[in-house]
Amino acid sequence: MAKPPRTALVTGASSGIGAAIARRLAAQNWSLALTGRNRDRLEAVARQCDALGAHRTALRCFDMREPAPLTALMDEIGVPDLYVSNHGVLDGRRAEAPVDSGAADRRVIEINLVSSVEALQLVLPRMQQRGSGQVVLVSSLAGLSPLPDAAAYSASKAGLIAYGLSLREALRSSGVGISVVCPGYVESPMADEHLGERPYQVDADTAARKILASAANNRRLTGFPAPLWPAALFSILSPERLNRFFTKGLRFTVAKRDEAD
Numbered sequence: 001m002a003k004p005p006r007t008a009l010v011t012g013a014s015s016g017i018g019a020a021i022a023r024r025l026a027a028q029n030w031s032l033a034l035t036g037r038n039r040d041r042l043e044a045v046a047r048q049c050d051a052l053g054a055h056r057t058a059l060r061c062f063d064m065r066e067p068a069p070l071t072a073l074m075d076e077i078g079v080p081d082l083y084v085s086n087h088g089v090l091d092g093r094r095a096e097a098p099v100d101s102g103a104a105d106r107r108v109i110e111i112n113l114v115s116s117v118e119a120l121q122l123v124l125p126r127m128q129q130r131g132s133g134q135v136v137l138v139s140s141l142a143g144l145s146p147l148p149d150a151a152a153y154s155a156s157k158a159g160l161i162a163y164g165l166s167l168r169e170a171l172r173s174s175g176v177g178i179s180v181v182c183p184g185y186v187e188s189p190m191a192d193e194h195l196g197e198r199p200y201q202v203d204a205d206t207a208a209r210k211i212l213a214s215a216a217n218n219r220r221l222t223g224f225p226a227p228l229w230p231a232a233l234f235s236i237l238s239p240e241r242l243n244r245f246f247t248k249g250l251r252f253t254v255a256k257r258d259e260a261d
């Protein structure tokens with residue numbers, strides 16, 4: 001008898017890494033539930049997924065800071081086998097300022113950390129009740145090696161690492177696995193907002209492949225690319241001067257957006 005299609009819920013699927021993850025799963029005939037804010041872009045990704053062979057594609061457009069529509073989405077598609085918590089924003093220092101603004105800090109932490117935690121609180125009880133499921137949290141190398149030009153972004157990603165690793169241990173015997181992945185520089189619309197060097201940048205499809213491999217193997221904490229991952233892991237222990245020397249070429253500013261959404 002043919003295996004039933006597996007179901008994945010991917011947040012931030014309208015763009016960049018999330019869209020690439022959706023396309024990879026579609027090509028393996030998964031059923032997909034995709035979320036984002038921009039309807040045109042999300043519908044375009046859903047059409048690509050259908051064309052690539054997704055068993056079924058459902059979508060919802062909403063701001064993850066009000067994550068309740070996830071519940072209706074799960075009612076529609078069922079409890080996901082894989083939940084990819086990927087949505088996020090970058091903000092940080094503008095060219096004219098010494099540090100991030102308070103408003104930008106709040107927005108980044110609310111979207112990247114608070115909304116991710118609140119969304120998990122909707123998804124996890126259903127997975128726990130079923131006794132199976134895999135979660136992958138898309139963090140960042142910045143969560144291990146904080147960026148002086150994006151303090152709130154770094155803090156939000158560090159929070160996601162701690163939250164994910166904590167949950168993983170707590171849910172060890174529940175049948176629900178939690179993986180945390182820390183990408184380095186990845187080509188995406190978010191990358192276009194980062195004005196500075198982006199060494200060892202990979203394309204979004206490569207990032208998607210690595211993130212999905214971590215989830216498939218229920219890896220605890222992984223990161224890429226290879227040259228930056230060990231450096232990020234050890235940066236917290238390395239002498240400050242050494243750290244500063246190796247990261248001085250990575251200083252950046254954030255491009256101004258038209259709207260602060």
Ligand SMILES: NC(=O)c1ccc[n+]([C@@H]2O[C@H](COP(=O)([O-])OP(=O)(O)OC[C@H]3O[C@@H](n4cnc5c(N)ncnc54)[C@H](OP(=O)(O)O)[C@@H]3O)[C@@H](O)[C@H]2O)c1
Nearest residue numbers: 012014015016017036037038063064087088185186188190
């Ligand atoms: N690109 C990199 O170099 C890099 C490196 C490390 C980690 N990451 C992480 O990877 C993840 C994906 O980033 P990306 O590079 O693919 O960026 P991206 O192309 O800008 O995509 C971000 C996604 O998040 C969604 N999103 C943002 N704010 C949202 C909100 N308030 N509510 C709902 N959805 C929201 C966006 O939806 P709409 O566009 O529809 O608003 C979009 O689908 C992020 O968590 C990011 O921090 C990226």
